[in-house]
Amino acid sequence: MQRVAAEPIEVLRTRTSQKWRTYADDVLPLPVAEMDFPLAPPIAAALHAAVDRSDTGYASSSRPVAEAFQGFAATRLGWDVDPARVTCTADVSLGIVEVLRRVTEPGDGVVITPPIYPPFFDLVAEAGCAVVEVPMAGGIDEGWQLDLPGIEAALAGGARAMVLCNPHNPIGWVPDPESLRALAEIAAGAGATVVSDEVHGPLSQPESRYTPFLTVSDAAREHGFAITSASKSFNIPGLKSALIATASERSDRVRAALPYEVEWRLGQFGAIASIAAFREGGPWLDGVLASLDDNRRLLADLLEDELPGVGYRMPQASYLAWLDLSALDWGDDPAAYALEHAKVALANGPGFGASVGRGHARLNFACTPEVLAEAVTRLADAR
Incomplete structure (x- = not known):
């Protein structure tokens, strides 16, 4: 399977969509459901x-x-x-x-x-x-x-x-x-x-x-x-x-x-x-799915190595990871702590439902493996 590679961070920062215009340049933006892959050639x-x-x-x-x-x-x-x-x-x-x-x-x-x-x-x-x-x-x-x-x-x-x-x-x-x-x-x-x-x-x-x-x-x-x-x-x-x-x-x-x-x-x-x-667009989508499969598995390995207390169940679909960060003691909204102390932007867990979202956050892994690895390292260093 020919994978579709996500674009490098320096190219992504030239985009003007919400994901790339909400945060300062020292933040890795992983909350918004936009993918970092180049547009499918037939669409372009x-x-x-x-x-x-x-x-x-x-x-x-x-x-x-x-x-x-x-x-x-x-x-x-x-x-x-x-x-x-x-x-x-x-x-x-x-x-x-x-x-x-x-x-x-x-x-x-x-x-x-x-x-x-x-x-x-x-x-x-x-x-x-x-x-x-x-x-x-x-x-x-x-x-x-x-x-x-x-x-x-x-x-x-x-x-x-x-x-x-x-x-x-x-x-x-x-x-x-x-x-x-x-x-x-x-x-x-x-x-x-x-x-x-x-x-x-x-x-x-x-x-x-x-x-x-x-x-x-x-x-x-x-x-x-x-x-x-x-x-x-x-x-x-x-x-x-x-x-x-x-x-x-x-x-x-x-x-x-x-x-x-x-x-x-x-x-x-x-x-x-x-x-x-x-x-x-089918062949492009197949390549994206293969890259997302790689990343969901990479995320499991990264969390096991660097943040073993974080709960994560590998998703069956899409490119969004629901993380239980409560073991880190970062409060009800760990995304706020991660943004301030790790410069990693995650989606606010309580926003997905206060009854079940406390201590949780959502991470978008439709990015390069390098960005994903850096994000987990930053989170681990912020403990």
Whole structure:
């Protein structure tokens, strides 16, 4: 497998994205979910060609992106997607909010599963709903699972929807098909909706291939929405393109009722880049996955050698590591200590859920092995 190498730090510091403009130059920035790999050549070529022809108007429609995704989903994900059942929009977060607004009433409860991507808390509120936390069962030592009885109780208690993270950010866990089928049955029994964020799906490692929620059962198709994007897998989040997919007449009616502005928010460059990614980006993605596999294993070795008290379970997907740093006695928010004393920026653990995030932090290992090694050394020296 030909690996894709991350770019060196001196090149990365010329970037102007959030990851490289938030911190001083003496800080290693490892909190934001951006990868340090160079852009996939087919995407770069497509964008350059668009600039050359001044193709910077509005995106034409969802259909070209949906058709490109249909082929990608079929060959790489085992997912039969009907392009007629896809509406594109700017990003996954916007898609989650817009769907929630149409399957809930103001004040309804929406289940999320901490530790969870911090914006989920805000997205539920933006949709006019109330957050209902059902923390993940298990943990770093024994592994993770959905707390299905807890979710069932929450839906029976009045929550009307759940936002599923499949694969799960920040723990990198890939739900098995049986768990997803059980979740779908619980939602069906309660007449509730599952909105599945699947943006990290193509970044699952081969031994833990992710299962799209809409493929697992009729109940999932009846009560589910899948929202995904090329943004994480191909490192193009700034280009604004995502897909809202349905697989039943019930969900189709909800998607069809979305305001037309939802689709208008699809970015032209996002559409162009996504089409190139889905059609031609497979070999680049394979190389990135191989490099991420190397790094997740390297991180395990580095922590064992230099920070043996830190808890880490090798993620099955994506490039994010959930670290239990409580043995270091760096307080509830060890990321703040790491930034001040080690000049390493990590994502704030309590932001992923105060009940389970204290003493934890998230680290982005989509970087060079040298940067990863230096980050762990800096953390070890700061003890």
